[in-house]
Amino acid sequence: MSTLSTIDKVENPTSIDQAVTPGEGVSAVISSDPGLREENPTAGKGDGQDTMAQSSELQPQSTIDATPTEGVGETSEPAGKDLGQSTTPTSAGSQSPASPEVGGIEQGEGRSPDTSYEVAGPATTSTNLTEKVTSEESLAYGEISLKDLANPEQYSNEFFEIKKSDLGGNGIFAKVDLKRGQVILAESPTISASPVNLYRELEKLAPEVQEAFYRLHCHRRSSDQDERHAIFMTNAFAIDELSCVYMIGSRFNHACPPLNLVGHRVVDHRVMEFRMKKDVPAGTELTIAYGLLPPWQLYRMWGFRCACGGCTPITDEEVARVDGKSDAEGIW
Numbered sequence: 001m002s003t004l005s006t007i008d009k010v011e012n013p014t015s016i017d018q019a020v021t022p023g024e025g026v027s028a029v030i031s032s033d034p035g036l037r038e039e040n041p042t043a044g045k046g047d048g049q050d051t052m053a054q055s056s057e058l059q060p061q062s063t064i065d066a067t068p069t070e071g072v073g074e075t076s077e078p079a080g081k082d083l084g085q086s087t088t089p090t091s092a093g094s095q096s097p098a099s100p101e102v103g104g105i106e107q108g109e110g111r112s113p114d115t116s117y118e119v120a121g122p123a124t125t126s127t128n129l130t131e132k133v134t135s136e137e138s139l140a141y142g143e144i145s146l147k148d149l150a151n152p153e154q155y156s157n158e159f160f161e162i163k164k165s166d167l168g169g170n171g172i173f174a175k176v177d178l179k180r181g182q183v184i185l186a187e188s189p190t191i192s193a194s195p196v197n198l199y200r201e202l203e204k205l206a207p208e209v210q211e212a213f214y215r216l217h218c219h220r221r222s223s224d225q226d227e228r229h230a231i232f233m234t235n236a237f238a239i240d241e242l243s244c245v246y247m248i249g250s251r252f253n254h255a256c257p258p259l260n261l262v263g264h265r266v267v268d269h270r271v272m273e274f275r276m277k278k279d280v281p282a283g284t285e286l287t288i289a290y291g292l293l294p295p296w297q298l299y300r301m302w303g304f305r306c307a308c309g310g311c312t313p314i315t316d317e318e319v320a321r322v323d324g325k326s327d328a329e330g331i332w
Contacts, residue, residue, distance in 0.1 A: 146208075
């Protein structure tokens, strides 16, 4: 994954590594690697996404991590999970981009874009097309075909494929050996909305894309939260004043910085770019950071218990405390 503007996703969605904090905004993360340089795209708030939580890379409506990380930074964009994913996974969960909440909707809760992931020198351009796309189709940069938007669980391009993940729900896995600096996905938002016009924007989608939206992971933060709003908040990235859902990007699972392998940022027309921060072999699950958030906040916002190895896992006692309050912010 954003209706998530709280986690790094919100403060600086235009940058790649931003972490969002409750109440949020996104802060750009500055990479400690001299080979990487931080960017602040002018389009959108920055990565999320995630979507998809607050992070300096993608913050689906999440914010971008503001702290330096090794390699590339991250932002919002999100990643939401598909149906069938446990609401309390034992590992990295879905992204959390989110849009600012108004009138009952949390503000600043969404993944944020990562601005520190850019590598100097030429980068591989992603076609965004599945191997089966015909040559007749002419898609602009970042556009995903209607066929793929309707069946995102089966999406595949020359760099990665989507399949079931041990972290929970679906995940994105490298099909080939990938190199640091490669752009593996550029995606335009399927939905760009605010709390005021979310339902109207959903109605504009093709019926088959609406069905795909309802298959995204849904984490309700309260028992009375509307399903559509919950899905949107779980998967949206915070971009400027809007929250954006990226149907493919929402499949990225989370890993805390600097363990996340992929950075993300927003470029023109709210297109989200996902770029490799490290070299990885084929078969590796590719992760983004939903934001610079403590494990209890990741659990509160996306419903998963992070076990990435880069943070101290949330305890059963902490889970009980979060579950016991509709608003866990500030209880520590």
